[in-house]
Amino acid sequence: MIQSFIFDMDGTLFQTDRILELALDDTFEHLRSMGKWNSTTPIGKYREIMGVPLPIVWETLMPDHSKEERELTDAYFLKRLLENIRNGNGALYPDVKEVFTYLTENNCSIYIASNGLIDYLEAIVSYYHLDRWVTETFSIEQIDSMNKSHLVRSIVQKYGITNGAVVGDRLSDIHAARDNGLLAIGCNFDFAIEDELAQADVVIDDLIELKKIIRKES
Incomplete structure (x- = not known):
């Protein structure tokens, strides 16, 4: 699982x-x-x-x-x-909080790894109270190489992750998963590119589909 x-x-x-x-x-x-x-x-x-x-x-x-x-x-x-x-002009994707609740109830740990800057990420996490579920949020600012694979590696090493997945919409997320021996779950959302998603292990059209993945893996 x-x-x-x-x-x-x-x-x-x-x-x-x-x-x-x-x-x-x-x-x-x-x-x-x-x-x-x-x-x-x-x-x-x-x-x-x-x-x-x-x-x-x-x-x-x-x-x-x-x-x-x-x-x-x-x-x-x-x-x-x-x-x-x-000012509340942004929004989370549908089902984020439901999926996060489901994951934590099933003893899954949640992390965020983003190319966004620290202040930007903190603003989103704070406004939507994501720290209720998220163990830690990591910014590309924390990695000298500015390489997402290296950022994910730092999470894997810090928390001793051996069975995990990276969930994202772009090729950098897929590479970050592959480079660290994790499952690559591609999100077919607003900024996704078909050729990039083709390289993912699994592609989802809605975050709620992660529930099925969890049940299948258990």
Whole structure:
């Protein structure tokens, strides 16, 4: 039986798209007001790379800007994200709390491993009281390599996980599972890409399906 579940946050537990466009539009409007951006907000490009660490996001979206300008943009974007979370503009995916309750009742431990920053993750966990079920939340900021496989490895080593699964919507989650000898459960949600999901061991269309996986494995 799977004893430990390591969840991605964005596009897996949290419906990031609810606040993404708001924060991104605010950020690029801010850049336009300072004469540092003269085009539309690159929401499409952001969606294509959703799930990568934020430094890579700004390198991709703003390749001609300086590192300092990208860092300032990152800080502004994070501020807007946090405001939207705390104002209740975001949402968890359906059945997150029901599934978390079911997992803990079946003696499964729950962790979060995300490419999101620490403050961002803490805002979501706090607003939705996820710490009622989640043992610990891990951010890519805690890993020098900014590699999700290494982040998951740190969880595996810290908690001695031998029978577990990584649940996520992007290829980095699938690789993180495979690289650490865990089951790769792909989420066919908003930001998922078919070719990436094809590499998962199991694909789900709703988190409630994890109940069936638990029952099957027991």
